[in-house]
Amino acid sequence: xxPVDLPISAIIYGFxxxxxxxxxxxxxxxxxxxxxxxxxxxxxxxAAALGGGTLRDLLLxxxxxxxxxxxxxxxxxxxxxxxxxxxxxxxxPGRLFLIPDALGLALFTVAGCKVALLLETPWLVASFMxxxxxxxxxxxxxxxxxxEPLVFQGPLYATAAWSGALLLxxxxxxxxxxxxxxxxxxTAIFLLRMAALYWDLGLPKYKRNSxxx
Amino acid sequence: xxPVDLPISAIIYGFxxxxxxxxxxxxxxxxxxxxxxxxxxxxxxxAAALGGGTLRDLLLxxxxxxxxxxxxxxxxxxxxxxxxxxxxxxxxPGRLFLIPDALGLALFTVAGCKVALLLETPWLVASFMxxxxxxxxxxxxxxxxxxEPLVFQGPLYATAAWSGALLLxxxxxxxxxxxxxxxxxxTAIFLLRMAALYWDLGLPKYKRNSxxx
Amino acid sequence: xxPVDLPISAIIYGFxxxxxxxxxxxxxxxxxxxxxxxxxxxxxxxAAALGGGTLRDLLLxxxxxxxxxxxxxxxxxxxxxxxxxxxxxxxxPGRLFLIPDALGLALFTVAGCKVALLLETPWLVASFMxxxxxxxxxxxxxxxxxxEPLVFQGPLYATAAWSGALLLxxxxxxxxxxxxxxxxxxTAIFLLRMAALYWDLGLPKYKRNSxxx
Numbered sequence: 001x002x003p004v005d006l007p008i009s010a011i012i013y014g015f016x017x018x019x020x021x022x023x024x025x026x027x028x029x030x031x032x033x034x035x036x037x038x039x040x041x042x043x044x045x046x047a048a049a050l051g052g053g054t055l056r057d058l059l060l061x062x063x064x065x066x067x068x069x070x071x072x073x074x075x076x077x078x079x080x081x082x083x084x085x086x087x088x089x090x091x092x093p094g095r096l097f098l099i100p101d102a103l104g105l106a107l108f109t110v111a112g113c114k115v116a117l118l119l120e121t122p123w124l125v126a127s128f129m130x131x132x133x134x135x136x137x138x139x140x141x142x143x144x145x146x147x148e149p150l151v152f153q154g155p156l157y158a159t160a161a162w163s164g165a166l167l168l169x170x171x172x173x174x175x176x177x178x179x180x181x182x183x184x185x186x187t188a189i190f191l192l193r194m195a196a197l198y199w200d201l202g203l204p205k206y207k208r209n210s211x212x213x
Numbered sequence: 214x215x216p217v218d219l220p221i222s223a224i225i226y227g228f229x230x231x232x233x234x235x236x237x238x239x240x241x242x243x244x245x246x247x248x249x250x251x252x253x254x255x256x257x258x259x260a261a262a263l264g265g266g267t268l269r270d271l272l273l274x275x276x277x278x279x280x281x282x283x284x285x286x287x288x289x290x291x292x293x294x295x296x297x298x299x300x301x302x303x304x305x306p307g308r309l310f311l312i313p314d315a316l317g318l319a320l321f322t323v324a325g326c327k328v329a330l331l332l333e334t335p336w337l338v339a340s341f342m343x344x345x346x347x348x349x350x351x352x353x354x355x356x357x358x359x360x361e362p363l364v365f366q367g368p369l370y371a372t373a374a375w376s377g378a379l380l381l382x383x384x385x386x387x388x389x390x391x392x393x394x395x396x397x398x399x400t401a402i403f404l405l406r407m408a409a410l411y412w413d414l415g416l417p418k419y420k421r422n423s424x425x426x
Numbered sequence: 427x428x429p430v431d432l433p434i435s436a437i438i439y440g441f442x443x444x445x446x447x448x449x450x451x452x453x454x455x456x457x458x459x460x461x462x463x464x465x466x467x468x469x470x471x472x473a474a475a476l477g478g479g480t481l482r483d484l485l486l487x488x489x490x491x492x493x494x495x496x497x498x499x500x501x502x503x504x505x506x507x508x509x510x511x512x513x514x515x516x517x518x519p520g521r522l523f524l525i526p527d528a529l530g531l532a533l534f535t536v537a538g539c540k541v542a543l544l545l546e547t548p549w550l551v552a553s554f555m556x557x558x559x560x561x562x563x564x565x566x567x568x569x570x571x572x573x574e575p576l577v578f579q580g581p582l583y584a585t586a587a588w589s590g591a592l593l594l595x596x597x598x599x600x601x602x603x604x605x606x607x608x609x610x611x612x613t614a615i616f617l618l619r620m621a622a623l624y625w626d627l628g629l630p631k632y633k634r635n636s637x638x639x
Contacts, residue, residue, distance in 0.1 A: 039372050054272070059480070059490050064272050070335040122496040159465050252585050259554075267485070277485050283548040 011182050012111050012118075016053060016065065019107035020072050021079040022100040024049040027141045028083040029097035034145060038084070045080035046073070048141035049104075052133040056112045060119055060129065098197055101138055101150065106189035109134030109161040110182050113168055123169050130165030131158055134189075156196035164189035224395050225324050225331075229266060229278065232320035233285050234292040235313040237262040240354045241296040242310035247358060251297070258293035259286070261354035262317075269325045269346040273332055311410055314351055314363065319402035322347030322374040323395050326381050336382050343378030344371055347402075369409035377402035437608050438537050438544075442479060442491065445533035446498050447505040448526040450475040453567045454509040455523035460571060464510070470570045471506035472499070475530075478562035482538045482555050486545055524623055527564055527576065532615035535560030535587040536608050539594050549595050556591030557584055560615075582622035590615035 027048035031041045050066050050073075057064045066072040112133025116126035135158055142149040150157050168185035172178065240261035244254045263279050263286075270277045279285040325346025329339035348371055355362040363370050381398035385391065453474035457467045476492050476499075483490045492498040538559025542552035561584055568575040576583050594611035598604065 043371055058271055058484055059493060061274075061487075061489065063274065067272060067334055067338050070337045073337050073341065121493055124496045124499050125493050128499065158469055256584055271484055274487075276487065280485060280547055280551050283550045286550050286554065 009118075011179055012114050015107045015111040015114075015182065015186070017072065017075055019104045019111060020049045020053075020076050022107070023052075023104035023137045023141075024076045024079040025083040026097040026100035026104060026138075028080050029087060029092065029100070030141060030147070031145055032084075032087055041084065042077065042080055044141060044144045046076050047144060048137045049076040049079075050137070051140040052108050052112065052136035055136050056115065056129055056133040059132070060116060060121070062115070062119070099194075102190050102193040102197070104137060105134045105157070105161055105193060106164065106186040108137065109164055109189055110168060110186045113165045113185075114178075114182065117169070117172070127162060127165040127169060130168070131161045134161040134165075156192060160189050160192040160196065163192065222331075224392055225327050228320045228324040228327075228395065228399070230285065230288055232317045232324060233262045233266075233289050235320070236265075236317035236350045236354075237289045237292040238296040239310040239313035239317060239351075241293050242300060242305065242313070243354060243360070244358055245297075245300055254297065255290065255293055257354060257357045259289050260357060261350045262289040262292070263350070264353040265321050265325065265346040265349035268349050269328065269342050272345070273329060273334070273342065275328070275332070312407075315403050315406040315410070317350060318347045318370070318374055318406060319377065319399040321350065322377055322402055323381060323399045326378045326398075327391075327395065330382070330385070340375060340378040340382060343381070344374045347374040369405060373402050373405040373409065376405065435544075437605055438540050441533045441537040441540075441608065441612070443498065443501055445530045445537060446475045446479075446502050448533070449478075449530035449563045449567075450502045450505040451509040452523040452526035452530060452564075454506050455513060455518065455526070456567060456573070457571055458510075458513055467510065468503065468506055470567060472502050473570060474563045474567035475502040475505070476563070477566040478534050478538065478559040481562050482541065482559040485558070486542060486547070486555065488541070488545070525620075528616050528619040528623070530563060531560045531583070531587055531619060532590065532612040534563065535590055535615055536594060536612045539591045539611075540604075540608065543595070543598070553588060553591040553595060556594070557587045560587040582618060586615050586618040586622065589618065 024045040027045040028041055031044045036044065053065050056062075109130040113126050113130030115133075116129035121129065138157075139149045164185045167188055168181055171181035171184060176184075237258040240258040241254055244257045249257065266278050269275075322343040326339050326343030328346075329342035334342065351370075352362045377398045380401055381394055384394035384397060389397075450471040453471040454467055457470045462470065479491050482488075535556040539552050539556030541559075542555035547555065564583075565575045590611045593614055594607055597607035597610060602610075
């Protein structure tokens with residue numbers, strides 16, 4: 001490992017732990033609308049928090065991150081339990097889970113993209129690894145909760161992740177400091193997603209055969 | 214491979230072959246309620262019988278068990294065909310599949326946990342590998358049959374698997390003989406699951422915002 | 427790599443690129459019936475085009491084909507975009523996607539089976555790798571589009587793939603030229619699937635307890 005890898009590994013570690021925590025919290029907030037018991041809710045929170053990074057590690061043939069370091073499991077369980085007991089005491093709006101979800105999307109996308117770049121995959125593959133890591137946890141959560149996955153609903157979900165991943169790759173290409181680039185790209189994804197939710201932005205929905213181009 | 218691995222490998226082999234057979238049988242019994250043709254039913258039986266162990270092997274970066282040894286494929290196909298022709302001749306109650314399903318849960322959980330321990334994963338990871346190996350086949354089967362997965366229904370499904378996996382790890386820590394520990398943990402999972410079904414036990418289902426703690 | 431592998435690798439490469447293109451096109455044609463936006467449609471097309479080969483590579487512990495070579499990503503995106511804009515200009519029948527789907531099934535099954543044979547898996551495993559590679563993309567597409575997977579509907583879907591994979595293995599065993607064997611097996615799968623659709627063939631659907639054998 002060259003000395004320049006050290007800060008990148010630290011960024012990936014910090015981003016991934018934070019992403020695991022907020023995705024677990026978002027999953028409990030969404031699953032709480034349904035009659036799951038405590039264990040079912042924990043299963044969904046773990047699957048949502050760990051699913052994206054697991055798929056990335058399988059695709060890149062790395063050791064799966066939580067198999068190598070069980071701290072991730074404790075963080076996911078701790079965040080899920082904390083959210084569970086807080087949510088039962090305080091009256092929370094049902095759409096609140098969209099905020100930790102957007103934060104998890106941003107953090108996981110940056111972490112996933114950086115891991116792929118460290119392994120020197122081609123740039124398009126690295127940007128897709130970011131998207132996959134970012135969106136997979138939410139897909140797993142929504143499928144298990146029997147909701148239509150957010151990623152297939154309008155407002156710029158995967159698009160925000162992909163733009164941020166490409167921004168990150170561009171900044172690193174321009175020799176921007178790794179920590180700064182990660183913060184800029186992560187903030188861009190989060191703000192883009194929040195703005196899309198607030199103003200209900202989205203790519204136009206095309207219907208097939210709906211007339212000329 | 215040290216000499217002490219030999220009996221453990223034999224336990225894993227026996228438990229896994231038995232689990233493959235009973236999970237294939239359970240899948241045919243459940244899929245038989247729906248208008249699948251023979252091949253569709255075989256696909257579901259194979260996916261249910263092999264799904265849990267496949268995910269475990271991918272996560273642990275082992276050679277997938279049935280890729281290395283196609284005996285598992287013959288066992289799964291044989292058990293599925295046998296169940297298919299028996300079930301057509303004899304009038305079976307619709308809930309019968311819960312018994313081979315509970316047996317498969319117990320056998321796969323023990324086998325999955327033991328494989329992880331052999332690879333010296335941390336204990337929490339090993340217990341989760343047991344749960345994943347145990348519950349995944351049933352999830353695949355239920356999703357393909359368009360039923361709500363048993364693991365998300367009340368009576369102590371994943372909880373039984375996790376308790377058994379932790380029991381197994383504890384017994385091995387106390388230097389209990391490996392075969393004996395596997396039998397005790399497997400029996401505990403099966404009986405806990407059967408008891409939960411019989412008396413309709415389960416963790417309380419919490420609703421969010423349902424008042425104070 | 428022995429000299430005899432070279433043509434086989436070239437066959438696999440050609441078959442896989444073609445399969446990626448037609449599966450992406452089929453996915454856009456099917457997803458076009460639903461109100462997905464452009465990006466959602468691209469996600470479904472990529473997942474359908476790359477899903478089967480990805481699962482095969484994970485199971486066989488190979489480098490995932492599109493991680494090693496991002497040409498596949500450009501082919502999938504190009505085919506999806508082209509189909510998207512063509513389909514909006516020309517009035518296409520809704521069942522048209524069945525033709526590229528059958529072509530993708532044939533090409534992916536042959537490519538999947540050949541990759542497994544190159545890695546010297548047992549013959550039954552190799553035939554199943556063909557089936558998995560062939561049917562997985564369509565399953566992913568149908569699940570994401572919320573349609574019942576084609577593989578579980580009547581007319582000889584997985585059966586056609588499996589027969590073709592076994593035919594390929596038999597031909598290679600009889601020392602038939604590798605390119606010729608691949609073309610024969612691929613054509614057989616495509617024609618069997620088309621014939622099954624045209625004449626509505628299928629294995630009989632058995633209902634459980636529907637009387638004697």
